[in-house]
Amino acid sequence: MARMDNALPDHGLAFMKWHGAGNDFVIIDSRGREPVVTEALARALGDRNRGVGFDQLAEIRDSDAADIDLDFWNADGSRAGACGNATRCVARFLFDVTEREALTIRTERGVLDARLIENAVHVNMGHPQTDWREVPLAREADTAHLPLEGDPVAVGMGNPHAVFFVDDAEAVDVAGIGPRVEHDPLFPERTNVEFAQVRGPDEIRMRVWERGTGITLACGSGACATAVAAVQRGLTGRKMRMEVDGGWLALDWREDGVWMTGPTAHVFDAVLTPDFLGAI
Numbered sequence: 001m002a003r004m005d006n007a008l009p010d011h012g013l014a015f016m017k018w019h020g021a022g023n024d025f026v027i028i029d030s031r032g033r034e035p036v037v038t039e040a041l042a043r044a045l046g047d048r049n050r051g052v053g054f055d056q057l058a059e060i061r062d063s064d065a066a067d068i069d070l071d072f073w074n075a076d077g078s079r080a081g082a083c084g085n086a087t088r089c090v091a092r093f094l095f096d097v098t099e100r101e102a103l104t105i106r107t108e109r110g111v112l113d114a115r116l117i118e119n120a121v122h123v124n125m126g127h128p129q130t131d132w133r134e135v136p137l138a139r140e141a142d143t144a145h146l147p148l149e150g151d152p153v154a155v156g157m158g159n160p161h162a163v164f165f166v167d168d169a170e171a172v173d174v175a176g177i178g179p180r181v182e183h184d185p186l187f188p189e190r191t192n193v194e195f196a197q198v199r200g201p202d203e204i205r206m207r208v209w210e211r212g213t214g215i216t217l218a219c220g221s222g223a224c225a226t227a228v229a230a231v232q233r234g235l236t237g238r239k240m241r242m243e244v245d246g247g248w249l250a251l252d253w254r255e256d257g258v259w260m261t262g263p264t265a266h267v268f269d270a271v272l273t274p275d276f277l278g279a280i
């Protein structure tokens, strides 16, 4: 869909701030008008000193295929094909304003189902991509040069993930290893990087380095990818709890896709000033 580069309003732009287990988001509701988010706006807004700061920016748009369309940007202005925690936050916002209990949300990876069950938002993040050509990887298997021992599992959840299984997630130098893996030529579209410690057949401790953002307190698509990788390696069952730096997520890899749930919080609503918008 065409994006208007000069669509920024000159009277201010309303946004919401949300987080899901500490993974924080700016959400802009562009239903009923032309989309306004550009790479430049995302980068300016994502600056935690001069803008607002977020792990991802999500823009809600009118949809002809689902209840809404949803697009994501990372803090460096790059696009993300999936963002599980922002999807849950947007679903929570819509459940609250519509009083519905089921919604469809079209993202780059397809139409996702969101359900409100016992006051928690559950999102089906879809079927994982596990073929190396879909993830995508530059070549099938060549991981010995990566800066951490242990062959990682490459999983696509509409965005790329490299999941390392480690003995002690707390001991991993996420800030040092994460960016080196993110930018390794093995990953032509860069990658998100997860460090997972299996605590038992239904529990994992996971820390994450997000492509285009850095260390975050949680990553929903990363949690899904980690669950898929653990099942594939025979390390856990298909249903599990996952402790991330910002709290807990729950994963369930079912016949129809990987379902994820966890907390959501609406932090504040505000308006970007004409001065801020004019300087972009």
Ligand SMILES: N[C@@H](CCC[C@H](N)C(=O)O)C(=O)O
Binding pocket: 023, 055, 056, 074, 079, 080, 081, 082, 083, 084, 085, 086, 159, 160, 192, 210, 211, 212, 213, 216, 218, 219, 220, 221, 222
């Ligand atoms: N925090 C997100 C994932 C964000 C996308 C990622 N950084 C990318 O570039 O793919 C989540 O909750 O899934």
